[in-house]
Amino acid sequence: MAVRELLTKIGDKWTIFVVLSLDLLGGRARFSELERAVPGISQRMLSSTLKNLERDGMVIREVFPEVPPRVEYEMTTLGRSLLRPTQGLVDWAKENWETVRSSQSSYDTK
Amino acid sequence: MAVRELLTKIGDKWTIFVVLSLDLLGGRARFSELERAVPGISQRMLSSTLKNLERDGMVIREVFPEVPPRVEYEMTTLGRSLLRPTQGLVDWAKENWETVRSSQSSYDTK
Numbered sequence: 001m002a003v004r005e006l007l008t009k010i011g012d013k014w015t016i017f018v019v020l021s022l023d024l025l026g027g028r029a030r031f032s033e034l035e036r037a038v039p040g041i042s043q044r045m046l047s048s049t050l051k052n053l054e055r056d057g058m059v060i061r062e063v064f065p066e067v068p069p070r071v072e073y074e075m076t077t078l079g080r081s082l083l084r085p086t087q088g089l090v091d092w093a094k095e096n097w098e099t100v101r102s103s104q105s106s107y108d109t110k
Numbered sequence: 111m112a113v114r115e116l117l118t119k120i121g122d123k124w125t126i127f128v129v130l131s132l133d134l135l136g137g138r139a140r141f142s143e144l145e146r147a148v149p150g151i152s153q154r155m156l157s158s159t160l161k162n163l164e165r166d167g168m169v170i171r172e173v174f175p176e177v178p179p180r181v182e183y184e185m186t187t188l189g190r191s192l193l194r195p196t197q198g199l200v201d202w203a204k205e206n207w208e209t210v211r212s213s214q215s216s217y218d219t220k
Contacts, residue, residue, distance in 0.1 A: 004123065004150075006203040006210055011121035013114065040114075057213025078209055085198035092195045093116040099188055100116055103167025 009056065014041060014049045016086050019058070019075075023083055027075040034073065058082060119166065124151055124159045126196050129168070129185075133193055137185040144183065168192060 009015060021037035022029055029037070035046055050073055053059040058079035064070040119125060131147035132139055139147070145156055160183055163169040168189030174180040 003200065003203045003207050004127070006207045007126060007199060008123040010199060010203060011123055011126060013118040013121055016117060016121060017114070055214050055217040056210045057217075058210075078206060078213075081206065082202060085195065085202045088195035088198045089117060089120060090113065092192060093113045093120060096188060096191065097113050097116045100166045100168075103188070104165050107165040107167075 009052065010082060010086070012049075014038070014045055015053065016089065017041070018046065018049050018053065019079060019082055019086055020090065022059070022073065022075050023080070027080070028072055030070065030072055053079065116166075119162065120192060120196070122159075124148070124155055125163065126199065127151065128156065128159050128163065129189060129192055129196055130200065132169070132183065132185050133190070137190070138182055140180070140182055163189065 017038045127148045
């Protein structure tokens with residue numbers, strides 16, 4: 001799998017928000033907690049994002065044999081290692097979105 | 111425009127490759143040079159990515175009045191400031207894609 005393919009995954013908006021939200025929730029959370037923590041994400045998108053993160057080794061899915069069964073997702077060391085570059089992108093976006101915004105308006109009125 | 115909307119843009123695979131390739135080409139390049147530098151990108155995707163980068167203030171498009179007209183794209187200071195977080199993602203992908211790859215194969219054979 002080329003680096004490019006992996007970049008497509010980690011550069012994905014929902015992957016970034018789920019990873020950062022899971023970290024903000026202390027590295028372990030239930031599906032419903034994550035759903036509340038990532039505004040705008042659909043249940044379907046959250047479950048496919050979590051499934052990809054699990055498949056890629058960035059999250060562990062744990063099922064507790066209760067009625068109804070409780071499912072929790074925990075960040076792995078690999079998942080945590082993604083936080084730094086992901087946060088770098090988020091910080092850049094926070095610092096620069098106003099500059100980008102004003103550039104867009106002058107571009108649109110050209 | 112929320113930070114999330116901007117994240118969707120800068121987290122986009124082609125934006126990452128075009129920004130990094132433009133930097134590798136010395137910060138200024140023609141369309142055809144960029145097309146060769148980003149394997150797999152279609153002309154349509156490259157021109158829409160460049161248009162977005164121009165609109166967002168990360169690239170300047172310069173037309174030279176020759177026959178045929180020569181068009182060059184130059185990275186702005188804002189564009190260059192995106193290199194660090196973008197490179198952070200690429201470095202993470204390079205360092206970890208084998209770990210992710212092996213996690214995927216064990217997940218797929220579960």
